[in-house]
Amino acid sequence: MNFTWFSQVAAVTGVSLRELPSRWVSSAVAVFGIAGVVMVMVGILSMAAGFRAALSETSDPRVAMVLRASSTSELDSGFSREDTLVIAESELIARGEDGSLISSELYVVVDVARKSTGTSSNVPLRGVKPVAMDVRGNVRIAEGRMFSPGLNEIVVGSGARNLFAGLDVGSTVTWGTNTWTVVGIIEAGGGVPESEIWADLHSLQSAYRRGSSVQTVRARLASEDDFQSFKDSLTGDPRLNVSVIRERDFYADQSRLINGLITGVGYFVAVLMGLGAIFGAVNTMYTAVASRMREIATWRALGFKSSAVFISVMTEALTLGLIGGLVGALIAYVVFNGFQVATMNWTSFSQLTFAFAVTPGLIKSGVLYALLMGLIGGLLPGLRAARLPITVALREL
Numbered sequence: 001m002n003f004t005w006f007s008q009v010a011a012v013t014g015v016s017l018r019e020l021p022s023r024w025v026s027s028a029v030a031v032f033g034i035a036g037v038v039m040v041m042v043g044i045l046s047m048a049a050g051f052r053a054a055l056s057e058t059s060d061p062r063v064a065m066v067l068r069a070s071s072t073s074e075l076d077s078g079f080s081r082e083d084t085l086v087i088a089e090s091e092l093i094a095r096g097e098d099g100s101l102i103s104s105e106l107y108v109v110v111d112v113a114r115k116s117t118g119t120s121s122n123v124p125l126r127g128v129k130p131v132a133m134d135v136r137g138n139v140r141i142a143e144g145r146m147f148s149p150g151l152n153e154i155v156v157g158s159g160a161r162n163l164f165a166g167l168d169v170g171s172t173v174t175w176g177t178n179t180w181t182v183v184g185i186i187e188a189g190g191g192v193p194e195s196e197i198w199a200d201l202h203s204l205q206s207a208y209r210r211g212s213s214v215q216t217v218r219a220r221l222a223s224e225d226d227f228q229s230f231k232d233s234l235t236g237d238p239r240l241n242v243s244v245i246r247e248r249d250f251y252a253d254q255s256r257l258i259n260g261l262i263t264g265v266g267y268f269v270a271v272l273m274g275l276g277a278i279f280g281a282v283n284t285m286y287t288a289v290a291s292r293m294r295e296i297a298t299w300r301a302l303g304f305k306s307s308a309v310f311i312s313v314m315t316e317a318l319t320l321g322l323i324g325g326l327v328g329a330l331i332a333y334v335v336f337n338g339f340q341v342a343t344m345n346w347t348s349f350s351q352l353t354f355a356f357a358v359t360p361g362l363i364k365s366g367v368l369y370a371l372l373m374g375l376i377g378g379l380l381p382g383l384r385a386a387r388l389p390i391t392v393a394l395r396e397l
Helices: 005-018 020-057 081-087 132-136 158-163 201-207 224-235 247-291 293-301 306-336 360-387 390-394
Strands: 063-068 102-113 120-128 140-144 153-157 172-175 178-187 197-200 216-220 242-246 340-345 350-355
Touching: 005 020, 005 306, 020 247, 020 306, 020 350, 020 360, 063 224, 063 247, 081 102, 081 216, 102 132, 102 172, 102 201, 120 201, 120 350, 132 216, 153 158, 158 178, 158 340, 158 350, 178 201, 197 201, 224 242, 242 247, 247 306, 247 360, 306 360
Parallel strands: 120 197, 153 178
Antiparallel strands: 063 216, 063 242, 102 120, 102 216, 140 178, 153 197, 172 178, 340 350
């Protein structure tokens, strides 16, 4: 038979793939081994993606944070009322119906019990004015109402309400010298405010005897391009001793350590588990080659090239890898995507709630890793099939 090389590859590969169901037991071992690796890898990395998104990717680039110079977090920053008035003079700050979109904020940490374990956790309690919602732009009331200025009322982030006890609408809690009533639940597109509790600024200052001091000033700029001018105007003002940073960059810096740690662990575990999956794939493909000895001998005796046999084995291995990758990614999406947890933000020493995020990029990475495992797993069996002497193979007939 005078087949072209491409026709040979198509013919041998087609037969190989059609015979997969007849070897479903060994094929299933390889598929589920690879699927398990992809599921674990994507699951761990989705934790890092969710953490990163909660801290930085949901923040508006027009929001600038003003902290005391050399401060590394909101906890070690601080401003007097006079300082905040100077900051508010900037003409680069956007204006709303009630004036400049600037929010002076007090940040404290309170003890709240976890619903699941009852153990005590640090949760941020932030003193703000109602304008804080307009400054951030992505915060909305999901249930109940906003707190009333001057009253001991609080609104709770949806993530904090879901994971910590006693924070449902209508509940009362005691922090500082005040007893607070939960009047609303806020959402922020998965952002940091969902991990926090907000109270009226003046009420919180009174409860913790902070006078008129605040720790952070947030300003919504008229344009994203105004940031550098805004920063230069404040850092160059002799009345102030401040540092200015985009809110997005501030949270990105906070997420870098934990994000790097989780990502490193994810890839390390994926490599270790991947080695086991590769051995499974190698065993599967060797079994497939052994079961096809007569078939391979027939192809070779008819004049088919060894490269066509090699490619057919590799295609089968890649197909098993692709199926395993898709199955693993699907399981990871169903199990992990949107799963809500809380972890310690070591910069603020408080809990941050966030949801795992199985992104398209992670699914793509998982499938590519599965294909790599299939490629490596099929390499040696493919070479063995291609190099098998026709005389040896014919003995199996």
